Amino acid sequence: MHRGKGMKFVGDSRIKANHRMPNVPKDYSEYPGKTEAFWPNFLLKEWMVGAVFLIAYLILTVAHPSPLEGPADPTRAYVPLPDWYFLFMYQLLKYSYASGPYNVIGAIVIPGLAFGALLLMPFLDKSPERRPSKRPLPTGFMLLTLAAMFYLTWEAVANHDWEAQKAMGAIVEEVDVDIDESLPGFAIWNGDSGDQAKSCIGCHAADLKGGPAAPKLVGNELTAEQVEDIIHNGRGGMPPGQFKGTDEEAKQLAEFIASLKAKK
Amino acid sequence: MLNKIYDWVDERLDITPIWRDIADHEVPEHVNPAHHFSAFVYCFGGLTFFITVIQILSGMFLTMYYVPDVVNAWKSVYYLQNEVAFGEIVRGMHHWGASLVIVMMFLHTLRVFFTGSYKKPRELNWMVGVGIFGVMMGLGFTGYLLPWDMKALFATKVGIEIAASVPFIGEWIKILLAGDSTILGAQTLTRFFAIHVFFLPAVLFGLLAAHFIMIRRQGISGPL
Numbered sequence: 001m002h003r004g005k006g007m008k009f010v011g012d013s014r015i016k017a018n019h020r021m022p023n024v025p026k027d028y029s030e031y032p033g034k035t036e037a038f039w040p041n042f043l044l045k046e047w048m049v050g051a052v053f054l055i056a057y058l059i060l061t062v063a064h065p066s067p068l069e070g071p072a073d074p075t076r077a078y079v080p081l082p083d084w085y086f087l088f089m090y091q092l093l094k095y096s097y098a099s100g101p102y103n104v105i106g107a108i109v110i111p112g113l114a115f116g117a118l119l120l121m122p123f124l125d126k127s128p129e130r131r132p133s134k135r136p137l138p139t140g141f142m143l144l145t146l147a148a149m150f151y152l153t154w155e156a157v158a159n160h161d162w163e164a165q166k167a168m169g170a171i172v173e174e175v176d177v178d179i180d181e182s183l184p185g186f187a188i189w190n191g192d193s194g195d196q197a198k199s200c201i202g203c204h205a206a207d208l209k210g211g212p213a214a215p216k217l218v219g220n221e222l223t224a225e226q227v228e229d230i231i232h233n234g235r236g237g238m239p240p241g242q243f244k245g246t247d248e249e250a251k252q253l254a255e256f257i258a259s260l261k262a263k264k
Numbered sequence: 265m266l267n268k269i270y271d272w273v274d275e276r277l278d279i280t281p282i283w284r285d286i287a288d289h290e291v292p293e294h295v296n297p298a299h300h301f302s303a304f305v306y307c308f309g310g311l312t313f314f315i316t317v318i319q320i321l322s323g324m325f326l327t328m329y330y331v332p333d334v335v336n337a338w339k340s341v342y343y344l345q346n347e348v349a350f351g352e353i354v355r356g357m358h359h360w361g362a363s364l365v366i367v368m369m370f371l372h373t374l375r376v377f378f379t380g381s382y383k384k385p386r387e388l389n390w391m392v393g394v395g396i397f398g399v400m401m402g403l404g405f406t407g408y409l410l411p412w413d414m415k416a417l418f419a420t421k422v423g424i425e426i427a428a429s430v431p432f433i434g435e436w437i438k439i440l441l442a443g444d445s446t447i448l449g450a451q452t453l454t455r456f457f458a459i460h461v462f463f464l465p466a467v468l469f470g471l472l473a474a475h476f477i478m479i480r481r482q483g484i485s486g487p488l
Contacts, residue, residue: 033293042291045298049307050314057315057357057364065352066359068345071338072417074448080418083408085366085401090422107426119394121377122387130380131488142377169414 069169078168081160088152091159114145177218177260179208185256188249200242200253208260214238219262228254285480294487306484308372313472315365322358323461330410332457334450337412362404369400381485389478396471399464406460412453420456421448 036042070076082090089111093099098106117124125138132139180186189200189208203214210216214237222230231250234240243250274280293299295306329348331340344351373393376382382390409420428438435445441459443451 034296034299035290035292036296036298038289038291039287042296043287045296046307046310049297049304050311053311053314057318057360058353060360061353061356064356064360066345066356068338068341068411069413069415072334072412072414074417076414078414078418080422081415082419082423083404084363085404086423093426103429104431107429108431115394115398118373118397119391122382122384122390125380125383128383130383130485132378132380135380139378142374146374165415 068171070171076168079161079165081165084153084157087156088149091152091156117141177208177262180256180259183252183256183259185252185254185259188245188253189256203238217257218260220257220260222258224251224254224258227257289480289483292484292486295484305371305375308368308375312365312368312372315361315368316468316472318357319361319365320465322354322361325354326358327461332410332454334412334453337410337453341411341413362407365400366404369397373397379485379488386478386482386485389475389482392471392474392478396468396475399468399471403460403464403468406456406464409453409456410460417448420452424448424452 081087089107092110093103093106095106096102098110121138125135127135129135191201204210204217205214208217220227228250230238231243231254232240234242243253245253295303297303297307326344329340329344329351331337341355345355346352376390376393405423409416424438424442427441428434430437439445441452441455442448443455
């Protein structure tokens with residue numbers, strides 16, 4: 001057994017290091033108290049801490065499935081919000097002295113100064129003292145920064161309309177609908193037999209998928225009678241008397257719209 | 265048997281000194297929660313690394329299903345979340361791990377700060393640590409876009425606008441990240457994917473290696 005001493009290799013091209021530092025572990029005798037071997041005693045305890053942590057982590061994962069909103073669509077309205085750990089920076093940009101013409105202050109200068117100070121901390125605080133109470137300035141600045149971060153995050157969460165975000169980000173179900181083009185109502189909708197239905201298309205869109213002012217008609221849950229009533233009398237934001245055709249045409253149109261049920 | 269294999273390798277590669285450097289050292293009493301419960305604050309760094317390992321593993325599994333293009337990205341995440349066996353768990357671990365790693369890293373930073381452990385001779389390790397902090401924030405920012413859902417798109421829009429407000433080089437940073445000076449779309453998604461999966465992890469591994477080598481070299485800081 002050589003165990004690292006004087007090994008001979010075939011065609012050894014290594015430079016001989018006769019004065020190597022012995023790989024003897026550092027001695028902690030300068031610290032008072034009981035030391036413990038890292039391997040395997042301490043590592044086993046670390047693994048136990050890790051296991052407890054992992055259980056909590058998995059409970060969190062199972063109890064709260066990760067969120068997924070509807071697919072990205074730049075044409076839909078949305079109030080953007082960053083991930084929670086960027087919220088304090090996001091909130092900072094809402095104040096008038098850190099936004100608009102002063103945007104650079106909120107977006108770059110303040111975060112840059114804070115991160116730069118953190119990076120250069122060993123050179124800003126060069127005193128040999130290590131206890132927080134013996135170095136009031138670094139401790140004070142850090143506590144102040146923590147308070148500011150906590151306050152800004154709190155403000156961002158409190159001022160955000162979570163309900164609105166949920167509605168704006170919701171996954172819109174795509175419905176699969178057969179459009180029966182042989183129905184007389186289809187011709188009325190299309191405007192083939194005059195222009196009676198053009199006012200429908202204006203709000204409900206030519207593809208029947210609705211718009212900002214009107215719901216989609218595909219996949220509705222209404223009967224022909226209910227649709228006919230809505231055509232004449234309106235509902236919600238739809239005023240009465242929008243349809244300018246005859247009652248017979250209204251009936252045919254209602255039958256067509258009521259036929260747009262989602263396939264089961 | 266294992267000893268014989270070890271000896272066979274050791275005889276050829278001289279691995280005993282490497283093993284000693286990594287694992288054969290004493291752990292002082294003041295960082296051992298078995299002796300002083302308050303020493304649990306010294307676990308934060310190790311737990312941060314633990315979650316980082318979980319992030320790497322869960323991320324590797326996510327890329328088996330994830331498709332980084334604008335047509336399929338959201339659909340692949342939706343499929344992974346709702347159809348794939350345990351997909352919800354794997355994505356959930358990656359999602360919550362991203363938050364937990366920030367929390368644990370933040371606590372670790374505060375522990376090092378308030379114990380004054382960044383002082384001589386550990387200045388370099390502190391700076392590498394702050395670098396890791398920055399890389400982790402970057403990983404969080406780039407990973408947020410990848411599901412390609414509403415909040416991903418709009419949060420990234422704001423983030424890129426902030427990057428664009430950097431004086432002088434803002435426009436370059438914006439084009440580098442988004443792939444275009446005006447459009448946030450297909451190019452942006454592939455770039456964020458590449459940054460999230462290749463560039464930043466490569467930087468992270470380098471910084472972590474430096475962080476750990478320095479810890480082994482200097483030992484943990486002494487009691488206050």
